[in-house]
Amino acid sequence: MVVSSGTVAFVLLAFAAGGTLLLALALYYHWVRYGVGIIGTFIVMVSYAIGTAVLLISALGVFAQL
């Protein structure tokens, strides 16, 4: 059975998005529990979210062209 690159890309994208979501929750937990308060947590999490969103949306854009 030959698997198309689109299927492989879909599986990889699903893993990446799921893993990133889990990591975001883990980071949020650490920064809230042990971190630098609400403002520090907000700054870290917003910068992480912006970078992650840009990369995921770009990957999604390329995936749509496959």
Next chain:
Amino acid sequence: MISDRLDPNEEVVTVIRKHWFMFAIQVFILSVVALFPLLAALFIPATAFESLSQIGASSTFLVFLYMLWVLMTWNLAFISWTTYYLDTWIVTNRRIIDIDQRALFQRKVTTLMLEKIQDMTVDVDGLFQTLFGFGTLILHTAGAEDPDIVIRYAAYPQHAKDRILECQRHALSAESHPSVKV
């Protein structure tokens, strides 16, 4: 937050962290890792890409894989930043709290009363440590049951040692004269 877990009348005097140079090295390595596929592509012969497209891996698919690669390094950078930032030594007017954040889910907290410190060693080893002002600070304890606290790559260890000594002096004088408020 650590301030919620302090005893009454206990105040944070200083927070010692690893020097930023250690985090900068990690960022540099991750940047190289992120750019590695692009650099490698320059040296891969065009025939290799042709054979890849024959098995169904188009250039768009390779770009997609590279995007995921960058996403992975971005995530690793934030894990590094979190472990770097949360790996601290908090000096209060009573004790030293050694928070050893080894990985995202690997954390060890050791507490050492200031009175138990017998000796301190500052070890600045090598060109980079001398230039950037970081090194190892070792706090030797009196009892065998209390392990020594080793602060590796501490920023400005001599300054940190002076602050700890000052706090220890205050703690010892408060112990011998309980009416004196520290």
